Each structure stands twice: as C-alpha cells, then as structure tokens.
Amino acid sequence: xxxxxxxxxxxxxxxxxxxxxxxxxxxxxxxxxxxxxxxxxxxxxxxxxxxxxxxxxxxxxxxxxxxxxxxxxxxxxxxxxxxxxxxxxxxxxxxxxxxxxxxxxxxxxxxxxxxxxx
Amino acid sequence: xxxxxxxxxxxxxxxxxxxxxxxxxxxxxxxxxxxxxxxxxxxxxxxxxxxxxxxxxxxxxxxxxxxxxxxxxxxxxxxxxxxxxxxxxxxxxxxxxxxxxxxxxxxxxxxx
Numbered sequence: 620x621x622x623x624x625x626x627x628x629x630x631x632x633x634x635x636x637x638x639x640x641x642x643x644x645x646x647x648x649x650x651x652x653x654x655x656x657x658x659x660x661x662x663x664x665x666x667x668x669x670x671x672x673x674x675x676x677x678x679x680x681x682x683x684x685x686x687x688x689x690x691x692x693x694x695x696x697x698x699x700x701x702x703x704x705x706x707x708x709x710x711x712x713x714x715x716x717x718x719x720x721x722x723x724x725x726x727x728x729x730x731x732x733x734x735x736x737x
Numbered sequence: 738x739x740x741x742x743x744x745x746x747x748x749x750x751x752x753x754x755x756x757x758x759x760x761x762x763x764x765x766x767x768x769x770x771x772x773x774x775x776x777x778x779x780x781x782x783x784x785x786x787x788x789x790x791x792x793x794x795x796x797x798x799x800x801x802x803x804x805x806x807x808x809x810x811x812x813x814x815x816x817x818x819x820x821x822x823x824x825x826x827x828x829x830x831x832x833x834x835x836x837x838x839x840x841x842x843x844x845x846x847x848x849x
Contacts, residue, residue: 623780654839661839661841661842662781662824662839662842663839664839710780710781712780712781725771725783725786726773726781726783727783728779728780728781728782729780730778730779730780731778731779731780
C-alpha cells in the first residue's frame with residue numbers, strides 16, 4: 620500500500636485566498652484525522668472522521684476551516700479565507716477502526732502539506 | 738482530557754539505553770497510552786501502545802505503573818537514526834467528544 624497520500628506537499632498562497640488540502644487514506648481504513656503542527660502549538664487534532672462522518676471537530680480553529688469526507692477514499696481540508704497565522708504543516712492520518720477503549724488502533728500519518736500564507 | 742508533560746529534550750550516545758518519561762496525571766479510565774516518533778519533514782510514526790504494566794515490541798518497551806499517571810518509553814541501545822522527536826499520546830476516541838492530545842514531544846539527540 621502507498622500509505623496515506625496528501626497533496627499538495629507544499630503550498631504558498633496569499634492572505635485571503637482559499638486553500639484546499641487533500642488526503643487519500645489507506646485503503647480499508649475507516650477513520651481519518653486532520654492535524655496541524657506548528658512550533659508554537661505542537662501537533663493539534665483538528666477533526667476526526669469515522670466511516671466518513673465527522674465525529675469530533677472541536678479542534679477546528681474557526682469557521683474559516685472546514686473539512687469534508689465525501690467517500691471512504693478522499694477527504695479535504697479547506698481554509699477560506701486563509702491568514703498568515705494558518706501557516707503550518709497539516710497532516711492527515713488514518714486508522715483501521717475507531718479509536719475506542721477496546722480498539723488499539725494505530726494512526727498512520729501522511730507526509731504532510733507545508734502551508735505558507737503570505 | 739489528559740494533558741501530558743514530557744522533557745523538552747534529551748541527549749544520548751550510540752549504544753546507550755534511553756528512557757523518556759511522560760506524565761499524565763489526569764488520565765481517564767478508558768485512555769490508552771501511545772508513543773509516536775517523528776523525523777523532520779515526516780509525519781509521526783507509531784512506536785508502541787499500552788494500557789497498563791509493561792509492553793514490549795521489536796523496537797521499544799513501555800512501562801506503565803499501577804496508577805497510570807506516568808509512562809516510560811525505553812529505547813534499548815539507541816543509534817544515530819533514533820534521533821527524532823518522541824510524542825506521548827494519551828486518549829481514546831469513541832462516540833463521545835474526547836480529544837486526542839499530543840504532548841509537546843521530547844527531542845532526542847543521539848551522538849556518536
């Protein structure tokens with residue numbers, strides 16, 4: 620398997636522009652996660668999908684951020700409008716099942732998208 | 738929501754054993770403890786996971802005391818390639834709204 624695939628790997632945009640990050644989870648995995656990593660805040664969970672349904676989006680910073688998972692093999696994270704403080708590395712991860720007490724599920728991370736908003 | 742605390746950095750030499758401790762005083766009954774490794778420009782990679790006592794796999798051991806308020810990742814005989822950031826992650830997601838929280842991570846530097 621190719622692992623979790625993210626695109627683009629790098630994105631440079633200007634403040635106010637719309638940014639769309641894409642993720643293809645590992646085939647057969649039922650859970651998908653979007654994370655953001657910065658030097659100041661570390662690695663933060665933004666949103667978690669299980670079976671294409673958003674389960675926890677409490678980490679989404681504000682209304683400018685939205686995420687969708689139209690099918691089991693594709694998810695997007697959109698920022699509209701983007702701001703310089705959104706500059707970070709955004710990771711997508713997937714796991715085979717839901718992370719519950721009886722499920723010792725490992726998260727598999729993609730290579731990340733490095734976003735720079737000027 | 739279990740907050741974790743780890744040392745910011747550690748230094749070691751090749752061939753030595755490294756122990757990284759993570760504090761998670763507010764760990765919940767349902768929470769698992771997971772450790773991830775991250776190299777520069779890569780996403781985190783799973784190392785080991787446990788719930789209580791001791792877990793060992795081909796790369797590391799995880800020691801969890803009875804009260805589960807801390808855990809220790811043990812890397813036997815580290816090499817230069819073990820230089821990375823190590824994250825302690827505590828939490829589980831179910832149908833509720835618990836949030837997985839990565840700690841600040843421990844930057845391990847292995848020298849020759």
